[in-house]
Amino acid sequence: MKEKESHVFRVTSDKPFLIGLGVLGGSYLFIIVSMVLADLFFLNYVDQPVLGNEMVRQGRHIESGVIVPTEKGRRYFFRAGKNEKGLRQVDGSLLGTGLFTADSSEVVLISSEEGKPVTASLRPEVRLKNFAITNNVATLTTDEPHGLLWGEFISVSSSDVVGWDGTREITETTSDQLSFMLDEGAGLAGSLRLSKPNPLVQALRSRDIRFSIKLSLISCTLTTLFSLWIAVPIGYVMSRFQFRGKAVIDTLLDIPIVLPPLVVGLSLLILFRYMPDWLSDAVVYKWPAVVLAQFMVACAFAVRTMRVTFDQIPQRFEQVALTLGCNRNKAFWRVIMPQAKGGLLAAGTLAWARALGEFGPILVFAGATRQKTEVLPTSAFLELQAGRTEGMLAVSLIMIAAAAVVFIVARTLGMKRIFA
Numbered sequence: 001m002k003e004k005e006s007h008v009f010r011v012t013s014d015k016p017f018l019i020g021l022g023v024l025g026g027s028y029l030f031i032i033v034s035m036v037l038a039d040l041f042f043l044n045y046v047d048q049p050v051l052g053n054e055m056v057r058q059g060r061h062i063e064s065g066v067i068v069p070t071e072k073g074r075r076y077f078f079r080a081g082k083n084e085k086g087l088r089q090v091d092g093s094l095l096g097t098g099l100f101t102a103d104s105s106e107v108v109l110i111s112s113e114e115g116k117p118v119t120a121s122l123r124p125e126v127r128l129k130n131f132a133i134t135n136n137v138a139t140l141t142t143d144e145p146h147g148l149l150w151g152e153f154i155s156v157s158s159s160d161v162v163g164w165d166g167t168r169e170i171t172e173t174t175s176d177q178l179s180f181m182l183d184e185g186a187g188l189a190g191s192l193r194l195s196k197p198n199p200l201v202q203a204l205r206s207r208d209i210r211f212s213i214k215l216s217l218i219s220c221t222l223t224t225l226f227s228l229w230i231a232v233p234i235g236y237v238m239s240r241f242q243f244r245g246k247a248v249i250d251t252l253l254d255i256p257i258v259l260p261p262l263v264v265g266l267s268l269l270i271l272f273r274y275m276p277d278w279l280s281d282a283v284v285y286k287w288p289a290v291v292l293a294q295f296m297v298a299c300a301f302a303v304r305t306m307r308v309t310f311d312q313i314p315q316r317f318e319q320v321a322l323t324l325g326c327n328r329n330k331a332f333w334r335v336i337m338p339q340a341k342g343g344l345l346a347a348g349t350l351a352w353a354r355a356l357g358e359f360g361p362i363l364v365f366a367g368a369t370r371q372k373t374e375v376l377p378t379s380a381f382l383e384l385q386a387g388r389t390e391g392m393l394a395v396s397l398i399m400i401a402a403a404a405v406v407f408i409v410a411r412t413l414g415m416k417r418i419f420a
Contacts, residue, residue, distance in 0.1 A: 036400060039393050047155050047195035049099060051077055052144025061111030061119050067108065068122055071104040081119025085110045100127070113274070128369065131189055137171065138182050140194070144177040153202050154180060158190040167205060168198050203394035211371045213398065215287065219375060220355040227302040227351040235306025237334070240315065254292040256300040261360025264296055268365045289366035290373055295356035296306040301354050302347040302388040309343025310336070349410040353403050376402075 055068055055076075061083065070076060078087045079097050086094040089106035109120050130141040148154065150173050159165050163186025171180040196202075203209045238250065256264060268289075272280045283289050313336060321331040337344075359377035362368075368378040376399050383391035 004073060032239065039396055039400070043199055043390055043393055043397070045198045045200065047197055049077060049125045050142075050146050050148065050154070050194045050196060052126050052142075052146070053123065055122045056109070056118060056120055061109070061114055061116050061118060063110040063114050063140055065110050066118055067106050069106050070104070071124070072104055074127075075099055075101050075125040077121075077123050077125065077133050079121040082119070082293065083112055083116040083118070084120040085112050085335075087120070087122070090096070097215065124195070126194070128194070133182065133188055136182050136184065136186070137179050138186075139177060139179045142176050142178075146173075146178060148173055148196075149310030150177055151206070151208070152204055154178065155196050155197045156180075157193050157195065159189045161189040163187070163189050164189050164192055167201065169205070169207075173356070180367075182239070197392040198274045199388075199390035203391060208370050208374060209379055209395065209398075212374040212376050212395075215373075216288065216356060216375040216402075218286070219290045219294055220352050222291050223298050223351045223355040224348050225292075226297040228306075228348055230299050231302035231306040231347055231351075234303050236306050236310050236336070238303075239310035240318075253303050255296050255301060257304070261297065261358065262364055265361030267294055268296065268361065270292060272316075284365065285365070285369070285373065287369045287373060290375060292361055293361035293365045294358045296356060297358055297361060298351040298354040302351040305350055306340070307348035309340050309347070313339050343411055349406060352406055356399060356406075 009086070009334050029192050055070075056066070059066070065088065077099050078095060080086055086096050088094050088108045088110050089100075089102070090106070094110065097302055107122070109118065109122075111118075123326060124144055126142040126144045128140055129143050132139045132141075148170055149324075152170050154170055155167050156164050163183035166179035166183075168182075170180055197205075211327050234253070237254075238246070259267075267396045269284065270399055271286050275283075283292065317335050317339070318328075322328065326334065343349060357377060359381065360375070361413050362375060366373040368382055370382070374382070380392045380395040380399075383389075383395060
């Protein structure tokens with residue numbers, strides 16, 4: 001008699017499944033961390049020398065190398081391009097990117113391959129020719145065009161007179177002169193050194209950037225309060241009641257989430273064409289337009305979060321409160337809202353962070369006017385438009401730090417999760 005074959009059930013390993021989850025989730029986290037680290041490491045956090053005009057002429061490399069005249073004993077900044085091995089001085093030493101002091105009247109660019117275009121840069125560090133003080137304003141004359149602009153900052157160091165050293169805002173500038181305020185009672189200096197502060201210091205000391213930080217904090221806070229004021233009742237109604245047209249209203253509430261941000265700003269701009277002139281003049285291209293543009297997008301996320309929060313609170317608690325003599329108003333405030341604290345904090349945090357990063361609607365509806373409607377995203381945009389990539393990254397790091405602080409505080413206060 002043939003024996004029955006026994007079938008043994010074997011549990012397969014969970015490792016492939018867990019490895020797959022780790023790879024997919026880890027790749028996304030890796031991209032986020034890489035983006036933040038790229039911003040952090042791109043910036044140069046040390047003061048940079050003030051440099052004059054470019055000395056390398058456009059052309060192509062020859063076999064013997066491209067000769068560039070220099071002044072012996074003067075400091076220069078060399079940046080090797082993609083087609084250069086380095087810079088050779090008369091003693092035969094090969095220099096890479098950085099500052100160096102010339103030891104002869106010429107240097108030679110060494111190419112990686114003959115015939116390729118010259119991509120290197122060589123610029124002298126400016127020297128000071130003359131000092132003058134008028135009404136506590138110092139005016140310095142340089143021997144080379146310094147390339148600094150009004151409103152930028154300059155670091156003064158190694159001064160032989162008290163009242164000069166420190167980071168100063170440039171109040172007036174020409175191609176070879178710059179002026180800044182001195183400390184009260186500062187005398188005429190005999191010698192000093194100039195350098196450009198790192199972009200993060202410049203951003204934090206700039207009046208425009210400080211205004212944008214202030215307006216961002218105020219507008220995001222107002223947007224969060226308005227969003228919660230609207231999100232709590234709408235989220236409660238959409239969670240607890242069934243009525244005709246609920247699906248239509250639900251769709252309308254999600255429109256600001258799916259619409260391109262520029263379309264939201266354009267729609268607000270067109271809407272206010274039909275408003276009374278006094279209202280349009282008070283809002284459009286003014287700071288209230290910043291708050292309204294942020295609110296239109298952030299509130300949609302707060303509404304969705306509050307609805308999910310109320311969906312997760314059993315209706316039985318409310319019904320028990322109603323049978324014990326509470327009306328719906330008391331049941332809402334005494335039973336529902338204490339249980340919705342986490343969701344309320346999540347909705348507020350999400351609305352604040354979303355408002356902080358809003359750019360498109362603000363640009364269209366409020367504009368990007370310095371010291372008027374400028375918030376941090378528009379500051380980054382204006383810095384990029386001006387060709388100051390490092391300034392834009394400095395503003396971006398301020399935004400990252402602000403968002404990180406908000407989320408850390410929210411989690412410390414007890415938020416467990418932000419509902420999607």
